[in-house]
Amino acid sequence: MGLLVDGKWVDKWYDTESSGGKFERQASKFRHQISTQADASFKPESGRYHLYVSLACPWAHRALIFRKLKGLEAHIDVSVVAPDMLENGWEFSDFPDATGDKLYNFDFMHQLYTKAQSDITTRVTIPVLWDKHTESIVNNESAEIIRIFNSQFDSLTNNQLDYYPQKLRSEIDEINEKVYHNINNGVYKAGFATNQMAYEDAVIPLFETLDWIDARLSKQRYLVGAQITEADWRLFTSLIRFDPVYVGHFKCNIRRIADYPNISGYLRELYQHPGVAETVNFVHIKRHYYFSHTMYNPTQVIPAGPVMDLQEPHNRDLLEYEV
Ligand SMILES: N[C@@H](CCC(=O)N[C@@H](CS)C(=O)NCC(=O)O)C(=O)O
Numbered sequence: 001m002g003l004l005v006d007g008k009w010v011d012k013w014y015d016t017e018s019s020g021g022k023f024e025r026q027a028s029k030f031r032h033q034i035s036t037q038a039d040a041s042f043k044p045e046s047g048r049y050h051l052y053v054s055l056a057c058p059w060a061h062r063a064l065i066f067r068k069l070k071g072l073e074a075h076i077d078v079s080v081v082a083p084d085m086l087e088n089g090w091e092f093s094d095f096p097d098a099t100g101d102k103l104y105n106f107d108f109m110h111q112l113y114t115k116a117q118s119d120i121t122t123r124v125t126i127p128v129l130w131d132k133h134t135e136s137i138v139n140n141e142s143a144e145i146i147r148i149f150n151s152q153f154d155s156l157t158n159n160q161l162d163y164y165p166q167k168l169r170s171e172i173d174e175i176n177e178k179v180y181h182n183i184n185n186g187v188y189k190a191g192f193a194t195n196q197m198a199y200e201d202a203v204i205p206l207f208e209t210l211d212w213i214d215a216r217l218s219k220q221r222y223l224v225g226a227q228i229t230e231a232d233w234r235l236f237t238s239l240i241r242f243d244p245v246y247v248g249h250f251k252c253n254i255r256r257i258a259d260y261p262n263i264s265g266y267l268r269e270l271y272q273h274p275g276v277a278e279t280v281n282f283v284h285i286k287r288h289y290y291f292s293h294t295m296y297n298p299t300q301v302i303p304a305g306p307v308m309d310l311q312e313p314h315n316r317d318l319l320e321y322e323v
Contacts, residue, residue, distance in 0.1 A: 001292070002089055007119040009110050011087045013295065014192060021195035023188055028141035029122050034152045042131060042138050044153045046075040049138065050103055051145075052112065052128040054090060055281040056083045056288030058184065058237035059142040060127035065233050066149040068275040071159040077102060081109060081126060083288035089124045097281055103132065113137070143176075146230060163230040171224050175231045179223075182209035184238050191250025191296070199251065207254045210263065217262035221269075221319050228273075236270045239263065240280055243306050245289045249296060258308075268314040277310070 002011040014023055034042040034049070051067060053060035067076055079102045082095040090109035092101045106112055110124045116136045129138045129145050139145050150163050164172060182205045189202035213235070216223070223231040238246075239257055246252040257263055271277055290302040 001085055002087065003121075003123045004110055004113055005121050007114050007117075007121075009088065009108075016192065016194045016198070021193055021198035022201070023192035023198075025185055025188070026123050028125065028139075029120070030116070030128075030137040030140045031144060032138045033144075034138060034148045036152065036155065041134075044156055046156055047077075048132055049076050050130040050132060051076050051078045052081070052101075052109065052126060052130060053078055054081045054083065054085075054126045054288065055097060055279075055284035057126050058241055059125075061237040061240075061279060062142045062234060063127040063129070063145045063149065064279045065237070065276060066146040066163075068279055069161060069163070069233075070149050070153065071157040072149060072153055075153060075156055079103065083284040083291070085288065085292040086294075090126055095284075095287075097284065103130070143234075146233070150230065163228070163233065165227075165229070168224050168227070168229060172229050172231045175223050176234060178209060179213075179231065179235050179238075182206050184234065187238060187242070187246045187250050187252055190252050191246070191293075203252060203254065206252060210255070210257075210260060214260040214262045217266050221316050222266075228270075232270060236267070236276075239267045240271065241285055241289075243308060244282060244286055248303060249289050249293070256306075258306075265314045265316050268310050268312060269316040271310040272314065 001013055002009055004010070016023055032042055033040070034044055036044060051063060053064055064078070067073060067078070078099070080097065080099045081090045082093045082098040084091065084093070088108045088110070092098070092107055101112070104112070104115065109126065112128065112130070113120055113122060113124050125140060127142050127145060128140045129148070131138050139148065147164060154160055186202050186206040186209070190199055190206060193199035193202060213223070220226065222228050223235065242252070242257045247256050257267060271280065286302050290297050291300045294300065
């Protein structure tokens with residue numbers, strides 16, 4: 001684990017000393033858009049873009065799900081890193097279901113970042129949406145990559161499914177904000193905290209938000225009502241990792257997802273949504289966290305459980321929802 005400083009790889013864990021034991025996530029660097037507009041530098045073109053992901057990472061998982069839901073597999077190919085993120089950061093070593101770097105055959109993800117900009121200073125995160133024409137990074141912020149996938153390739157795919165519809169945008173944004181701070185990033189803030197207070201500052205709002213969501217899902221099928229939206233997929237990638245990893249490894253153990261009746265059914269419904277189960281890889285997920293974070297799990301032993309039957313009926317369609 002480390003970062004690039006002026007284009008050089010430096011092996012260094014997150015600095016929590018300067019922030020009172022708190023983990024603070026750095027903003028993503030590359031924020032270009034893909035657009036059909038005449039003057040756009042990045043236009044939607046089949047085969048032009050390449051997606052770099054880890055199957056372990058909840059942020060990359062969002063992008064993989066949207067690629068699937070929006071029928072982009074034939075247009076945007078994927079390279080999958082190995083689950084271990086150790087002294088060289090993300091790497092393309094051999095591991096079942098990892099693909100290697102299909103474009104450059106690099107050994108490490110940081111080589112892709114320095115190919116984009118040779119003197120860059122940044123953390124080397126995943127997902128990355130790469131442009132083969134300019135040989136650079138279009139965008140490395142998952143929240144933006146999924147919006148690009150949601151709408152900008154529709155003319156190529158003829159897939160008009162819209163997970164961020166105009167009329168629901170303000171409600172989706174409001175829920176995303178709460179879910180991002182308290183859950184998506186909340187589990188990391190709890191897990192990476194280096195003192196008791198920083199941990200409690202994260203773990204309490206995390207479970208308050210899960211309690212709130214469970215109550216909400218007792219009345220409506222999805223986070224924003226009767227229609228599945230981006231907000232649901234953004235929550236899904238954290239929920240699916242919760243019982244296998246966050247409960248134990250990140251000390252998010254006030255309750256398990258299995259203890260929440262409505263969230264459990266909702267999680268099963270999203271998992272059973274066509275195409276989604278294929279994007280979930282529990283071997284990569286468990287291996288990444290338990291093997292890479294050696295300061296929390298120095299033995300690198302990976303727990304065997306939990307048993308989860310995500311194919312059980314979810315019965316969410318029986319719900320009388322209020323919108
Ligand atoms: N804001 C980014 C965050 C991505 C992110 O932090 N990914 C993690 C993997 S789960 C990573 O690559 N971490 C490496 C690092 O922080 O150095 C996004 O949502 O795309």
